[in-house]
Amino acid sequence: MILSDVSVKRPVFATVISLLLIAFGLISFQDLSVRELPDVDPPVVGIRTNYPGANAAVVETRVTQIIESAIAGVPGIKTIESTSSDGRSNITIEFLLSRDIDAASNDVRDRVSRILNNLPEEVEPPEVSKADDDTRPIIWFSLTSPVMDILQLTDYAERNIVDRLSVVDGVAGVRIGGQKRYAIRIHLDRQAMAARRITVQDIETVMRSENVELPAGKIQSINRDTIVRLNREYSRAEDFETMVIKEGDEGGFVRLGDI
Structure with a gap:
């Protein structure tokens, strides 16, 4: 009743108040940041781990569970989802909306x-x-070339495109689909390995320790300093054939070409 009485007895005052409310409403409407259906992207951090040669059960117990236990105490976690497949573990961590994505990812990396x-x-x-490693790409770019093969296109994309798009x-991330990388396949002779009591794990261990490039120090003189580099990388099939796997039981060496 008070509002109606004021409007009848003081029409000018009521009109001014109404105009002020309308003006205030129009100004506020232009500054509204909340939509009817807001696009809310929760902070999501993904952890992808590769375990070559391991089945899903081993990946779950030896990788996924260990990482989950380590990140469980990170502040602001809403949900943790994980999938373990042959040779691969994916963990997706969703944080509360109030959590800063950069700070959250740094905390996860630290753990x-x-x-x-x-x-x-x-x-x-x-x-x-x-980003969630299980999400699908939003945009695909196709690369074709009349002069470069798929190996060269993969190398070109890694050197000139991936970093710029990232x-x-x-x-959130850039992936290369359909890529091919130069690789040397080694076909092992099971009978020769059994005769020399060598396992696949032995060969893998040697290849990881031998096929590397290591710093070997430097040589200092009065006028110059020389960096010494130990190049133990193998780039040809002939190089792998001469790789020493182990010392033979009766002397000599067992090389990769022997098995």
């Missing part, structure tokens, strides 16, 4: 780095990304 020594030696270093604002 993961602490348990690297608890993972099997064959496990590749876990990759932490600010720094674009809003891009």
